Amino acid sequence: MDVMEKIYHKAKERPARMVFPEADDSKMLQAAFEAAKAGCIRPLLVGNPAAIKELCRENELDASLFDIYDLADESLQEDLMSQYADYPYAIFKGKSLKRRMTDPLYYALVLTAIGKADAAFAGISHPTGDIILAGQSILGLKEGIKTVSSCGIMDIPGFAGSEGQLLAFGDAAVCQNPDAQDLASIAISACEAVQALFDWEPRCALLSYSTLGSGSGELVDKVTDAVRIAQEQRPDLQIEGEFQLDTAVNPAAANKKISGTSRVAGKANVLIYPDLNAGNIGVKLVQQFAHADAYGPMITGMNKVISDCSRSAPVSELVGNIALTAVQAMY
Known part of the structure; x- marks a missing residue:
């Protein structure tokens, strides 16, 4: 099915x-x-x-x-x-x-x-x-949510992730340049959406070009601040980062790049893009080269x-x- x-x-x-x-x-x-x-x-x-x-x-x-x-x-x-x-x-x-x-x-x-x-x-x-x-x-808007965003689902042929071929993602349709509070809201809303749709236990990774401090700069700081805000607002959800994409979904990469324990690294089922450029490009890359089906976007928040x-x-x-x-x- x-x-x-x-x-x-x-x-x-x-x-x-x-x-x-x-x-x-x-x-x-x-x-x-x-x-x-x-x-x-x-x-x-x-x-x-x-x-x-x-x-x-x-x-x-x-x-x-x-x-x-x-x-x-x-x-x-x-x-x-x-x-x-x-x-x-x-x-x-x-x-x-x-x-x-x-x-x-x-x-x-x-x-x-x-x-x-x-x-x-x-x-x-x-x-x-x-x-x-x-x-x-x-x-x-829901209590604690600052911004409207979107969530979608990718069905990626040949991908063997923690949920088989499926990955949830956000936001690739609404928020052009979210700040840290926006990103936290996007992550929380996406987690709630996949819980409703699939009964998954969300494992949410906020993406960056850096993994837990391997890079630095304003773009990394925005993502790390978003992780902190999301964890403070919803400690019941597994939201971690900042992670590079391979660290988020590839167990071998996660084991190599992360020294401590992580509930999300290598087995993320929800990916949060840092901005709309990354989100739109990322989804279309997977659609074009992996021939994935992308369902949505669903408005969340x-x-x-x-x-x-x-x-x-x-x-x-x-x-x-x-x-x-x-x-x-x-x-």
């Missing part, structure tokens, strides 16, 4: 209520339908019910699989706003919230905040920046689960990321 088969199986055990604010897009509607038909989710749509049902007819989709929230129903909107007023991280209220709820994305996130939905899924017609801004505004998909993603990829999001939300 490959990684996505495991995810689909887990999603079907506890199908999440997932809200889709881009129900006017036929590709997103198709993906939501296929995920629902497979038993991975219970889909909620936000928009114009008549237009959504017509789009379902045009695409030969069974509209009865969807629960539809009418964006124009003012009495329902007022009820949702009243419930959201009690949300502990609410920033917008009254008229400022009412204006934003004319946007299906903000409406969907209010549904998620108040527990009507377990997760929100978007990205076909909303840029990443808009989704993150809306998520931070409506959902808020918010109080509720929200996923941002690629605007160019095919339906099959959307369905896979819907399943990943469902598992993240329910476990």
